[in-house]
Amino acid sequence: MKKLSLACTLALAFAGFASAQTSVTVYGIADAGLVRESGGVAGAVTKISSGVGSASRLGFRGSEDLGNGLVAIFVLELGAKIDTGEIDAAGTIFNRQAYVGLKSAALGALTLGRQDTPYYLTLSNVADPFGTAYAGNIKNLFPTAGSNSRTSNTVVYASPAVHGVSAELAYAFGEQAGSSIAGRQAGVALAYAGGPLNVRLGYNNRNNDITAATGAAMTPPVAAASRDSARNAVIAANYDLGVAKVYGAFGRDKGPNSAPLPNANNPYGGVKPTATTDGAQYLAGASVPALGGTIMASYISKDDRTALNQDATQLGVAYSYPVSKRTNLYTAYAKIRNKNGAGYTVGNNAEAGTGDAAFNLGVRHSF
Structure with a gap:
């Protein structure tokens, strides 16, 4: 409650400032939406969930013209x-995002803080006809859990x-005592964007090493370890035909922690x-005005190339109707x-899901 009160105080403070500074x-x-999930060992569940289409959020963004084409941004x-009124991540x-930086039309932008990874932006902005929304979105089978999506201490x-x-x-920055890597x-x-064509290549590399100091501070303590890195690469494209937009993507993952399961709680029981x-x-998909x-709609195939061969496929379809802008x-x-x-589940934008099938019905409002 203290954190929520602080957030409300900040919102009022920024709102007051916004009235004076454009x-x-x-x-x-x-x-928020009605979600029906089925197929898991715990049985079917029907619930109201927040962030089914887009994660519910409150944000503040601003800029200051510093002259000579340079702008400060945050x-x-x-x-x-929305379903409970809580902050969506304890502590x-x-x-979601917290950064500050400088931007120039001629030179680009340099920002510091908590930010989306280039790999995740490739999936959400180019590869997925769902835009990582709803049941059937790309996050169910392409690896986005953990730091694949967003990282702190980032330039x-x-x-x-x-x-x-x-x-x-x-x-x-890993910020582990005793090691710079x-x-x-x-x-x-x-990326390339021109006319009806968008193409983007994204790559992510995470060092899995643990130093003695960091391992000792973990619960339970973990010994220092030197491990192989996690590597993720994806190439994606979409093309607007006018009557429809078609999508395609290919992703490749290698190394420990490169593809953590969205739901790691053994949702189907057994081994x-x-x-x-x-x-x-x-991924192959399309969006059609109708x-x-x-x-x-999209079809996604997961190919596990280890000896376990835990493959999966997903077929998803969605419909969005604008009531207003x-x-x-x-x-x-x-x-x-x-x-x-294999243990992959049908989630939505904000949840990992509990079974192998899901239905959504909801409303999204932006302000």
Whole structure:
């Protein structure tokens, strides 16, 4: 409650400042839906969930013109649960994004803080017709859990676009005592956007080493270890045909912690599934304007290339209908088929899911 009170105080303070300075904006998303999940060992569950389409949030963004084309920028963004009114991550406030930096139209932007990885932005902005929303989204089978999506203590440089080509470089400091590389993470993206075509390559590399000091502070204590790094790469593209937009993506993962399971709680019982350390993913999808809204569909295949061969496939379909410029209604359904004891689940934007099938019906409002 103290953290929530602090967030409210900050919101009022920033709102007051925004009224006097047009360079500061208060924004957010309120999203909630009815979710029906089935197929897990615990049985079917029906619930109201927050963030089914887009994670509910409250944010503050601002800029200051420093002259000569240079602008100071910042973003502070907290996640909230519409179904309960709680902060969506215990022990944090601005857990979604929190960064400050400088931006120039000619030179690009340099930002410091908690930020999305170039790898995750490739999945969400280019690869997935669902935009990582609803049941059936790309996060169910492409690895986005943990630091694959967002990292703290990160420096990001985003270049300006030149003839449609742009790039991003990211480096997250591991901040483990006694080592400059243990726990560090580096990422890069290269993109082209021109006319109806968008293409983007994203890469992520995370060091899995643990120093003696860091291991001793963990609960329970963990011995110092030198481990192979986790590597994730994805190439994605979409093309607007006018009557439809088509999507395709191929991802490759290698090393420990490269593809943590979205739901690691053994949702189907029996022998607990093992997260792959050598895998590949394929996506084919489309979005089609229809019935006053947009129909989205995708097929995703997960290829576990370890000896366990725990493969999976997912088929998903969704429909979004705009009631206004800020509000849309949506519904979605997806089904996963696991093989050889795989444990993948149908989640949505904010939840990992509990079974191999899910239905969503909800509303999203942005402000």
